[in-house]
Amino acid sequence: MSDVTPHTRLRAPSSPPMGAREPARPRDCSRAVWLRLAEINRKIEDSWIGDLIGAICLLVIIFGSFWILPMIYEVFK
Known part of the structure; x- marks a missing residue:
């Protein structure tokens, strides 16, 4: 009981400390x-x-095809 402080008793053992969230993985963001x-x-x-x-x-x-096709025709003529 001596190594247990009031702060550790209030916090659940499985919860991460404040601000310790992992950033989203790139695959999750892209999805x-x-x-x-x-x-x-x-x-x-x-x-x-x-x-x-x-x-x-x-x-x-x-x-656009009416404009570009004559140019292509002249190039390959």
Whole structure:
């Protein structure tokens, strides 16, 4: 009983001391970020914003090909 202080009696033996938490492992952080990005992607794809982004990308590809294909044709001519 002489080596037991009032502080050790109050704290549970299995609890870590204050401020001694381990930092999250990189795999846990990257998984959390990936899940968050997947959730955002799902929300965008299910809304009109996803349709708008798709339409803009399609227009850029179509009109961009009209601009770049003649240049490629001249290079390989």
